[in-house]
Amino acid sequence: xxxxxxxxxxxxxxxxxxxxxxxxxxxxxxxxxxxxxxxxxxxxxxxxxxxxxxxxxxxxxxxxxxxxxxxxxxxxxxxxxxxxxxxxxxxxxxxxxxxxxxxxxxxxxxxxxxxxxxxxxxxxxxxxxxxxxxxxxxxxxxxxxxxxxxxxxxxxxxxxxxxxxxxxxxxxxxxxxxxxxxxxxxxxxxxxxxxxxxxxxxxxxxxxxxxxxxxxxxxxxxxxxxxxxxxxxxxxxxxxxxxxxxxxxxxxxxxxxxxxxxxxxxxxxxxxxxxxxxxxxxxxxxxxxxxxxxxxxxxxxxxxxxxxxxxxxxxxxxxxxxxxxxxxxxxxxxxxxxxxxxxxxxxxxxxxxxxx
Ligand SMILES: Nc1nc2c(c(=O)[nH]1)N[C@H]1C(S)=C(S)[C@@H](COP(=O)(O)O)O[C@H]1N2
Ligand SMILES: [Mo]
Numbered sequence: 001x002x003x004x005x006x007x008x009x010x011x012x013x014x015x016x017x018x019x020x021x022x023x024x025x026x027x028x029x030x031x032x033x034x035x036x037x038x039x040x041x042x043x044x045x046x047x048x049x050x051x052x053x054x055x056x057x058x059x060x061x062x063x064x065x066x067x068x069x070x071x072x073x074x075x076x077x078x079x080x081x082x083x084x085x086x087x088x089x090x091x092x093x094x095x096x097x098x099x100x101x102x103x104x105x106x107x108x109x110x111x112x113x114x115x116x117x118x119x120x121x122x123x124x125x126x127x128x129x130x131x132x133x134x135x136x137x138x139x140x141x142x143x144x145x146x147x148x149x150x151x152x153x154x155x156x157x158x159x160x161x162x163x164x165x166x167x168x169x170x171x172x173x174x175x176x177x178x179x180x181x182x183x184x185x186x187x188x189x190x191x192x193x194x195x196x197x198x199x200x201x202x203x204x205x206x207x208x209x210x211x212x213x214x215x216x217x218x219x220x221x222x223x224x225x226x227x228x229x230x231x232x233x234x235x236x237x238x239x240x241x242x243x244x245x246x247x248x249x250x251x252x253x254x255x256x257x258x259x260x261x262x263x264x265x266x267x268x269x270x271x272x273x274x275x276x277x278x279x280x281x282x283x284x285x286x287x288x289x290x291x292x293x294x295x296x297x298x299x300x301x302x303x304x305x306x307x308x309x310x311x312x313x314x315x316x317x318x319x320x321x322x323x324x325x326x327x328x329x330x331x332x333x334x335x336x337x338x339x340x341x342x343x344x345x346x347x348x349x350x351x352x353x354x355x356x
Pocket of ligand 1: 293349
């Protein structure tokens, strides 16, 4: 402990550099996180464009990778500054007490964000709160505290950054940077297929699953069984059998599924253009559609699809993936697939589309 407390690696210069790196990674995570939030729950006045098709895949991949790469940085930063916890007297003034309270909030909030995010992408929920809501609101607390902390510490940063570091401190920072880089490298393959072989830390490999595609929620987990001959897809006044859908003009598109948990995978989808079908069913071009699945319960059993997305010719009610009839776990008989849209909204086992 004594060695830890007096380590020469702890210096203002080291703390400042780690602080700057954390400032960048938290900014990236905050911005991409907000983007994801508003794509999942857009306010009524906000219609996101459906292009570029890969935008959400990119921002959410970056969100998760940036969060993971932040873990070594945060641990190093906490190690660098933790002797301050025992400083005496604990508060020199009221302003100092407020400043320390803010740092406590920042540390606790950051740890919460990283741990809860990590457990979420590992599909582990040892808590009773709803992850997206807790992660979203804590992000504002953390980022707000971070901005004030950065302002408070700015003089130290300005003072210590121009001073060169000695070899040991440089070595320490390089080790931390390498740990961060390796963490990113071992997970980025869950979105970026050329690196999928080394994605050993990724909870989902992009090509493992039926039909070479991961599954988030299987039919069994969702309580959905294979549709029989009585299956109908209802949209507006139309009611179509599976054979009716197969007889309609089929289109093939290459689109990714981009899960909020960070993995993504592209596939070749074949099916009916939603715009064609909605028009035949009498939808006005500015209508809002609600896609409902056969699933009885579950947070993602329905999704709303707004005009920019359902009018996009790439948006399909897919019957096939990579040339094969959809596997039940991928949404047989019919699933929605649309560009630039979170995976949670790519509704599987579509039963009905409501036009409003
Ligand atoms: N009906 C329904 N559709 C759903 C879900 C669901 O739970 N229920 N999960 C969504 C999520 S979170 C993702 S990431 C994608 C994954 O599609 P896949 O299982 O075919 O890869 O499906 C989406 N469609
Ligand atoms: Mo997902």
